Amino acid sequence: MISQVIFLFISGAEIVFILFIVLLVFGADKVPEIARGLxxxxxxxxxxxxxxxxxxxxxxxxxxxxxxxxxxxxxEIDQVKDDVEEITGPIKRKF
Structure with missing residues (x-):
């Protein structure tokens, strides 16, 4: 889930495509320098x-x-989670 938030819901194929374009534009020699600078x-x-x-x-x-x-x-968040679990627990058991 964290990786989805960080990459703004970009799929693996899209990341590979972006890396391919970066490799074509900057060349294999410059990519490590760019990554190090970033x-x-x-x-x-x-x-x-x-x-x-x-x-x-x-x-x-x-x-x-x-x-x-x-x-x-x-x-407060934990309290709400407990309340929701208390309400949905019997419903989950029925299904």
């Missing part, structure tokens, strides 16, 4: 994002703001 760029973006998150968290903690809202959200 990897470095993605790593820098990830590091910058993590730095921003940590700065926001530190700032919020200094001001006394509860930054762990995800626990509350996760708790």
């Amino acid at each position: 990897g470095k760029g993605m790593r820098q973006i990830k590091d910058a994002t993590n730095d921003i998150k940590s700065e926001i968290t530190k700032s919020a903690e200094k001001q006394g703001i509860d930054v762990d809202i995800t626990k509350d959200v996760r708790k």
